Amino acid sequence: xxxLKIASYWASACGGCDVALLDLHERIVDVxxxxxxxxxxxxxxxxxxxxxxxxDQNIDVTFFNGAVRNSENEHLAHLLRKKSKVLVAFGSCAHxxxxxxxxxxxSRKEIFDAAYTNNLSTENAGLTMPNxxxxxxxxxxxxxxxxxxxxxxxxxxxxDYYLPGCPPNPxxxxxxxxxxxxxxxxxxxxxxxxxxxxxxxKCERKKSEKKIPGFKRLATxxxxxxxxxxxxxxxxxxxxxxxxxxxxCQKSNTGxxxxxxxxxxxxxxxxxxxxAIASVVDADDEATAKAMVDxxxxxxxxxxxxxxxxxxxxxxxx
Amino acid sequence: xxxxxxxxxCHCGTNIAGTVNIPELVEFAKAQGDVVVxxxxxxxxxxxxxxxxxxxxxxxxxxxxxxxxxxxxMHEPTFRGACEKADLNRYLFQMANIREHCSWVHVDKGxxxxxxxxxxxxxxxxxxxxxxxxxxxxxxxxxxxxxxGGIAGIQAAxxxxxxxxxxxxxxREATIGGKMAExxxxxxxxxxxxxxxxxxxxxxxxxxNIELLTYADVEEGKGFVGNFEVKVRxxxxxxxxxxxxxxxICQEKCPxxxxxxxxxxxxxxxxxxxxxxxxxxKVPRIDPNTCVxxxxxxxxxxxxxxxxxxxxxxxxxxxxDIKVGAIIMATGYKLFxxxxxxxxxxxxxPEVYNSLEFERMVSASGPTGGDIKMKxxxxxxxxxxxxxxxxxxxxxxxxxxxxxxxxxxxxxHLIKERCHEATVYNFYIDxxxxxxxxxxxxxxxxxxxxxxxxxxxxxxxDFALDESEKGKLVLRVEDTMVGETRRIPVDMVVLAxxxxxxxxxxxxxxxxxxxxxxxxxxxxxxxxxxxxxxATEGVYIAGACQSPKDIPDTVAQASAAAAxxxxxxxxxxxxxxxxxxxxxxxxxxxxxxxxxMCPYSAISFDDDKHVSRVNDALCKGCGTCVAACPSSAIxxxxxxxxxxxxxxxxxxxxxxA
Numbered sequence: 024x025x026x027l028k029i030a031s032y033w034a035s036a037c038g039g040c041d042v043a044l045l046d047l048h049e050r051i052v053d054v055x056x057x058x059x060x061x062x063x064x065x066x067x068x069x070x071x072x073x074x075x076x077x078x079d080q081n082i083d084v085t086f087f088n089g090a091v092r093n094s095e096n097e098h099l100a101h102l103l104r105k106k107s108k109v110l111v112a113f114g115s116c117a118h119x120x121x122x123x124x125x126x127x128x129x130s131r132k133e134i135f136d137a138a139y140t141n142n143l144s145t146e147n148a149g150l151t152m153p154n155x156x157x158x159x160x161x162x163x164x165x166x167x168x169x170x171x172x173x174x175x176x177x178x179x180x181x182x183d184y185y186l187p188g189c190p191p192n193p194x195x196x197x198x199x200x201x202x203x204x205x206x207x208x209x210x211x212x213x214x215x216x217x218x219x220x221x222x223x224x225k226c227e228r229k230k231s232e233k234k235i236p237g238f239k240r241l242a243t244x245x246x247x248x249x250x251x252x253x254x255x256x257x258x259x260x261x262x263x264x265x266x267x268x269x270x271x272c273q274k275s276n277t278g279x280x281x282x283x284x285x286x287x288x289x290x291x292x293x294x295x296x297x298x299a300i301a302s303v304v305d306a307d308d309e310a311t312a313k314a315m316v317d318x319x320x321x322x323x324x325x326x327x328x329x330x331x332x333x334x335x336x337x338x339x340x341x
Numbered sequence: 342x343x344x345x346x347x348x349x350x351c352h353c354g355t356n357i358a359g360t361v362n363i364p365e366l367v368e369f370a371k372a373q374g375d376v377v378v379x380x381x382x383x384x385x386x387x388x389x390x391x392x393x394x395x396x397x398x399x400x401x402x403x404x405x406x407x408x409x410x411x412x413x414x415m416h417e418p419t420f421r422g423a424c425e426k427a428d429l430n431r432y433l434f435q436m437a438n439i440r441e442h443c444s445w446v447h448v449d450k451g452x453x454x455x456x457x458x459x460x461x462x463x464x465x466x467x468x469x470x471x472x473x474x475x476x477x478x479x480x481x482x483x484x485x486x487x488x489x490g491g492i493a494g495i496q497a498a499x500x501x502x503x504x505x506x507x508x509x510x511x512x513r514e515a516t517i518g519g520k521m522a523e524x525x526x527x528x529x530x531x532x533x534x535x536x537x538x539x540x541x542x543x544x545x546x547x548x549x550n551i552e553l554l555t556y557a558d559v560e561e562g563k564g565f566v567g568n569f570e571v572k573v574r575x576x577x578x579x580x581x582x583x584x585x586x587x588x589x590i591c592q593e594k595c596p597x598x599x600x601x602x603x604x605x606x607x608x609x610x611x612x613x614x615x616x617x618x619x620x621x622x623k624v625p626r627i628d629p630n631t632c633v634x635x636x637x638x639x640x641x642x643x644x645x646x647x648x649x650x651x652x653x654x655x656x657x658x659x660x661x662d663i664k665v666g667a668i669i670m671a672t673g674y675k676l677f678x679x680x681x682x683x684x685x686x687x688x689x690x691p692e693v694y695n696s697l698e699f700e701r702m703v704s705a706s707g708p709t710g711g712d713i714k715m716k717x718x719x720x721x722x723x724x725x726x727x728x729x730x731x732x733x734x735x736x737x738x739x740x741x742x743x744x745x746x747x748x749x750x751x752x753x754h755l756i757k758e759r760c761h762e763a764t765v766y767n768f769y770i771d772x773x774x775x776x777x778x779x780x781x782x783x784x785x786x787x788x789x790x791x792x793x794x795x796x797x798x799x800x801x802x803d804f805a806l807d808e809s810e811k812g813k814l815v816l817r818v819e820d821t822m823v824g825e826t827r828r829i830p831v832d833m834v835v836l837a838x839x840x841x842x843x844x845x846x847x848x849x850x851x852x853x854x855x856x857x858x859x860x861x862x863x864x865x866x867x868x869x870x871x872x873x874x875x876a877t878e879g880v881y882i883a884g885a886c887q888s889p890k891d892i893p894d895t896v897a898q899a900s901a902a903a904a905x906x907x908x909x910x911x912x913x914x915x916x917x918x919x920x921x922x923x924x925x926x927x928x929x930x931x932x933x934x935x936x937x938m939c940p941y942s943a944i945s946f947d948d949d950k951h952v953s954r955v956n957d958a959l960c961k962g963c964g965t966c967v968a969a970c971p972s973s974a975i976x977x978x979x980x981x982x983x984x985x986x987x988x989x990x991x992x993x994x995x996x997x998a
Contacts, residue, residue: 219927219928220927220928220929220972221930221932221972222930223930223931223932224930224931224951230931230932231933232933232936232946233933233934233937234937261932262932262934262971262972263971266930285972285973286928286930286972286973286974287928287973288928288972288973288974288976288982289971289972289973290982290986295970295971295972295973296971298968298969298971299932299934299969299970299971300934302934302935302938302965302968302969303934303937303938303969
C-alpha cells in the first residue's frame with residue numbers, strides 16, 4: 024500500500040493542537056511509517072508555494088486546526104480544501120470557532136483598540152494600526168486582513184470530519200489516524216474521536232437528582248472529589264459536552280469547560296447548558312434566582328467558551 | 342418530509358378579509374415549495390369549508406394540511422377532525438393564526454398581509470416536518486374532588502354523588518355551609534337561608550358517596566385530567582371524629598370563652614365548639630389558643646364529660662392522599678374589609694356594621710335573636726345603608742360585586758319589617774336589579790317608602806353641626822338627583838361591602854394549574870362558551886371564586902360544573918395528548934438534570950441502565966424537560982427542533998441572511 028500523504032495546518036490557533044499531535048510521543052513514529060507529512064508549518068519546512076504547486080487532491084488527509092479569523096486563514100482553508108481528499112476540522116477552533124470565536128463578542132475596532140491603543144502596557148501615541156499595505160523604502164509590506172467576525176472552518180469550506188477538543192486527546196488522535204489508515208472512517212460530516220454521549224455517561228462522580236442550591240467558584244471553594252461537580256454548585260459543562268477527553272478536567276477536580284462540543288442534535292451548546300443548569304437551580308422566587316445567577320461572573324463566555332461562532336446567533340450584534 | 346401540502350386561507354367573513362389581502366396571501370402560498378394547492382373560502386370552519394379540505398386530501402393525495410384562520414384554541418380540533426375523516430392523521434395538520442394574531446390587532450392592510458405571509462410560511466415550514474402521532478387513551482378515575490363546601494361545593498357534590506360516583510368535599514372551616522350559612526333571608530323571595538341550606542348540608546353529611554374532609558386544606562395537587570393525585574391536610578380538631586357523637590356536652594361544660602368568628606364577635610363561643618348549632622359534620626374542635634389546657638396543662642373539663650372519650654389533646658394533623666379524575670374549585674369569596682375606607686368609620690363607631698355582621702343581627706339564631714337594635718338596646722329610628730363599599734371603586738375593586746344592591750334592598754325590607762317607625766336610606770350609585778324578580782323587589786321597596794339617595798357616601802362621622810345631629814352618625818353625600826351636598830343624621834349605618842377573591846386564591850389555583858386574574862378571581866376557559874371550565878382540562882370552577890355572584894347563579898354554575906364532570910366520567914376514558922416528550926435512550930447520558938423537572942412526575946431514572954425515562958401516559962407534552970435536557974436526548978413530539986427551526990425559517994422568509 025502506498026504511504027498516505029498527510030498535512031497539518033494552524034490557522035487562527037494557539038498552537039496547542041499541534042502540540043497535541045506531538046503528544047503522540049513514540050507513536051508519531053507509527054504515523055511516520057504509515058504516512059508522509061507533506062505540509063506542517065510548525066514542524067516541517069514547507070512553504071505555501073509548495074502546497075500551491077501540488078495537483079488538486081494530492082493530500083490524502085489534512086488536519087486543519089484554528090479558526091478562520093483573517094484573510095490568510097481563509098486563503099489556506101480554500102487552498103488545502105482543494106489539495107486534500109479529506110479535510111478534518113481539528114480541535115475546538117476549527118470545529119466550533121473555539122476560544123478565538125469569543126472575539127465575536129466584540130467588533131474588530133474594539134479588539135484593535137484594546138490591543139493597540141487602549142491598554143496599560145502599550146504606548147502608541149501615533150495611533151499606529153495594522154494596515155493591509157504599508158509602504159517602506161524597500162517596497163510594499165502586506166498583512167492579512169483581520170475580519171470582523173470569526174468563522175469556524177465549515178463556515179468557509181466543505182469539511183469532511185470534525186475531531187474536537189482543546190486540544191484533542193492524543194489517544195483519540197491516534198485512534199482516528201488508525202481508522203484513516205484502515206479506511207474505516209464513518210460517513211462524511213461525522214464527529215470523530217469523540218463519543219455520541221455526554222461527559223456524564225462515564226463520569227465516575229456520584230450523581231443524584233439535581234438541585235443546585237448556589238454556585239461556587241474554585242477561587243473561593245474546594246469541591247470534593249467524589250460528587251458531581253454541578254450538584255456541588257461548581258459549574259460543569261459536562262452535561263452538554265461530548266465525552267472523549269477522558270474527563271481530564273473533572274479528574275483534576277475542576278468543571279468541564281465544554282471543549283469537546285455538543286452531543287449530536289444540540290444546536291447551541293451554550294444555550295443548552297444554560298437551559299439545563301437554569302432548570303436545576305433551586306430557587307422559587309426571582310430574587311433568589313437572581314442572586315444565584317449573579318454569582319456566575321461571565322455567563323456568555325462561560326457557557327459559549329468554545330462555541331460562539333458555531334451558535335445560531337454567531338456573534339454579538341455591534 | 343412532505344411533498345404535497347394543501348393550504349386553505351379563511352376569510353372569517355370580514356374578520357380576516359377586512360384586514361388581510363386574501364388573494365395575495367393565496368398567491369404567496371402557491372409559490373411556496375411543496376404546496377400543491379392553495380384555496381380561500383369565506384368560512385373554512387363551515388361544513389363546505391371542511392369538505393374542501395377532505396376532497397383535496399382524497400383527490401390530490403395531500404399529505405399535509407395548513408389552515409390559515411383563527412386561533413388553534415378555537416378550531417384546531419375542527420380541522421384535525423376534518424383531516425381524520427379523510428384518513429389523514431390529525432397531527433399532519435398545522436394552523437396559522439392570522440385572526441387573533443394578525444387581522445384583529447392590525448389596521449394597516451399592507452403590513453397585516455405581509456405579517457400573515459410570514460405566519461403562513463412558518464406554518465408551511467413546520468408542516469413539512471410534521472409526523473403522524475397516535476393518541477393514547479387512559480381511564481378516568483370516577484371520583485371527584487370539590488374544594489370548598491359553600492353552597493357551590495354542596496350543590497355540585499350532591500349532583501355528582503347522586504349519580505353514584507364518589508365525591509371528596511374538602512372544606513377549610515370546621516363545617517360546610519360557607520357564607521350562605523351566615524345569611525338570614527335570601528333576596529328577592531325572602532325565604533329563610535338556613536331553611537333551604539341546612540337540609541342540603543345534612544344530605545351531604547349523610548350521603549354514602551360523599552366523603553367530607555372539613556377543617557382541611559389542599560396542600561398539593563398533581564396529575565392530569567382523569568388522574569389527579571391530591572394531598573389534603575386535615576388539621577387536627579383534637580377530637581376523634583369516629584368516636585364523637587356530636588352530643589355537645591363538652592361545649593356546654595367548657596369554662597373558657599372567646600369571641601365567636603361565626604357571629605363576627607357579637608357573641609361568645611367556647612374553647613371547644615361547633616361554629617353554629619347546625620354545623621355539618623356535627624363534631625366540635627378545640628381552639629388551642631383559647632383552651633386553657635394548652636396553656637397550663639390543666640382543666641380537661643371536656644375530657645371528663647365526654648362519654649365516648651373522643652377528646653385527644655395529642656392528636657396531630659393528618660395527611661390524606663386522594664386520587665380523583667376531576668376537580669371542582671368552589672372556594673368562594675371574602676368580604677371586602679370596610680376598615681380600608683377610613684371615612685366610613687367602620688371599626689371606629691359601634692353603630693357602623695358590615696353586611697355579614699348585619700346578617701347575623703337579623704338572624705333569628707344570631708346574637709340579638711333577630712332584633713335590630715343598637716348597642717344601647719334601643720331600636721334605631723333611622724338607618725343608612727351604604728352601597729358599593731369597596732366595589733366600583735378604582736382605589737379598591739373596580740368590579741361591581743353584583744349582589745350588594747339586592748342584599749341592601751333585603752336589609753331595608755327587614756329593617757322596615759322589624760322597626761316599623763324607622764326611616765331607612767339607601768345610598769347608591771346605580772341600582773342593579775337584573776335577576777329574575779329583582780326589579781319587582783326594588784319596586785316593592787319603593788312602595789315601602791324606603792328612601793333612595795343617589796350618590797356615593799363621602800363620610801360617616803359623629804361630628805354634629807346642630808341639635809338634630811347630636812348623638813347621631815352623620816352621612817355626607819352628594820345627592821346627584823338634587824345636585825347638592827347633603828348631611829343626613831342616622832342612628833345606625835350598614836355597609837354593603839363588596840365581594841373580593843380570597844387572599845390565597847392565586848396560590849390555591851396554582852396547585853391545579855389554574856390561573857387567577859389580576860382581581861384574584863379564577864379565569865374561566867371561555868367567558869361565554871366555557872364558563873365553568875378552566876385552561877386545565879379536568880379542573881372546573883363554580884361560584885364566587887370565578888366572580889361575584891348571587892346564590893341562583895352560583896347554584897346554576899355548580900350544577901353546570903357537575904354536569905361537565907359527569908360528562909367526563911361517563912366517557913370513562915379520555916384521549917391524552919400524543920404530542921409527548923420522548924427520550925432517545927442511546928443519547929441519554931444519565932446526567933439526571935431532568936429528573937426533578939417534570940410537573941407531572943412522568944420522568945423516572947433507571948439505575949441499572951443509567952438512563953432517564955418518560956412515562957408517556959403521564960406526560961402532557963409541556964416541554965419543560967426538553968428544554969432542560971442538555972444533550973437533546975429528550976425530544977418533544979410535534980415540537981421537534983427540526984419542526985421549530987423550519988417554522989422559524991418560514992417566519993423569516995423575507996429576511997436576508
